Amino acid sequence: MTDNKNLFRITEERRRVLLIEDDFVCQEMMKESIGDTYDVVIAESGEEALDIIHEQHDTLSMILLDLNLPGIKGLDVLSRIKSDPEYSRLPVIVMTSDNEAEVECLSLGAMDFIPKPYPASKVILARILRTVELYEDRETLRMTERDQLTGLYNKEFFYRYAVQLDLYHKDEPTDAILFDVNHFHTYNDRYGKVRGNEILKRIANNAMSYVKESGGIVCRSGADTFMLYCRHLDDYQALLDRLSADLDDGGSGENRVRLRMGVYVNADKTVDIERRFDRAKMAADTSRDRLTDPVGFFDHSMREAEILEEQLIDDFHAAIREKQFVVYYQPKYNVKQDRPFLCSAEALVRWKHPTLGLVSPGTFIPLFEKNGLIQELDYYVWSQASSQICDWKTRLNVSLPVSVNVSRIDLYDPELMDKLLNIAKKNGLRPEDLLLEITESAYTEKTDQIVTRVKNLRECGFRIEMDDFGSGYSSLSMLSRMPIDALKLDIQFIRSAFKEQKDTRLLEAMTGLARSFGVPTIAEGVETAEQFTELKAMGCDIIQGYYFSRPLPADEFEKFFAKEYEEENLC
């Protein structure tokens, strides 16, 4: 059976009031006035009161203080309470018949007065109830508006106070600034959370010292992220230096903790305060890892780019469903013989967006690579390209292999092989009808796992072309282990080799390397007759680029078949 008198609920606990009063009549009257609502603890002298406060301050809700006490006087008691950080938050109501003492008591921190002789009991109770309520609200606010570690505002209250600052300073140019610690999680991992917290507190103190001096407000908005709203500045590096002061440990002078900062200069006050700091965050993101230039600035192209990215992500699934992604084909020509002949094509995706028009793959591919949607897009392209190969086989009796991109994330998919085999089977294709282009950089992480997966694909009959060769970090020893059927030179090599200061030595070395590994070389991005002639002379096997044709929709691509038929090259 539960004892109703002891429910162990905080709401059931009676608040405790310390009454510091030496007169018995006054004590009894006060107990009668408030005793039904509060537990009244009595101290008859200043000394006794200070002892009780020292021992019980955690459970006291307020103090009623008579000024005229034996021993330590009431004003001294008040002064001692308010000068001790541990007790100073306790609300004190002074009881006195001396009106002239009010100013001094208020300046010492008293919250209210009860005159003597007392007002009616109900008036006393109402005043005390109100004072306790205000005190508890203030405490709740203090606990919730501040970050417990640093004592700075938290994000929600920071935004609220920033808006208030705007109301008072409508025409004052202001900056929204966000700063954080570069790779703070690694600092925590290396030196421990205690030192990590110490660093955060130092940064907070530096920031507080700045706003005390120069105005503005600051908060800790996340683990190691701080936000500062202040008057427009000229020298952001000086601010960053000040925020970074004394962060190095052990007096080594080596500052291992580096801050980076994003600034939305002269922030537009018609924009929500949260959005202003989103922009500061965007700016800060541009300065990540830029140790020599750790301050980034917001400009509107960042926001436009972000909005576009969000739209593309939102529209992605509808685009797949409605087949807005269109696969184009660019021919690849074998140039080993005198007369080049069509040997395959590369499937390249284009997005015909219903409102944005043709969206460049340079815009959406890196975005989808970043958020993983590329896996769905790759699958879509594999399916479309396979269906097209099948269509050409059945309708035109043409068997042309098509290369498709396989992204790094696809290689971690344990079902990759099944997916590719199912697509091939569904379209009546052999695995060798699909050439899989895998970028060189995909091999640089978890190399063994990737090499094994690619080997398995080859064993199933798929042919592998290493894309962007030369852009990654393959060592020669690693190259010999890689299961590949062709090396496709990075387009940047072609471009830079044929600049004004022509220098094709690197291209020659790479084609020589491919030859020594016994795999054909593919050059893409070939645009001119000069490039074609020289690459052919270097021993390049397959050439792709505007020299032959731009990427074309499937129906337009078919003209190449007719041409090859005429020249009897295509089976």
Place this chain on the structure above:
Amino acid sequence: MLTIGKLKEFGADVDTGLSRCANNEELYIRLAGITVQELSSGALGKAIEEGDLDSAFQIAHKLKGGVTNLALMPIAEPLCELTELLRNKTPGNYETLYAEVIRRTNDLSSV
């Protein structure tokens, strides 16, 4: 034995005094009795007689708290005057004022 009627007859502002005791008549009468006892104890007179004005002020101030809160107006008047003289140590006829306080206290006791 004090009663509400006797206190009223003496001239106490009983309604005000009671309002400070949450209208608890029993408490009011008890506190009035304790105050009369303290007034009659002679402690204040002794301190005045010995010229210990600090102690006299402390005692007078404490008594004043009870008397004024209970609204024992006839006693409050000379007692407040005496307390202020003692607070400021203003030279004056403390004994006369004290005698008046005691006389009025006796009046209350004899009602």
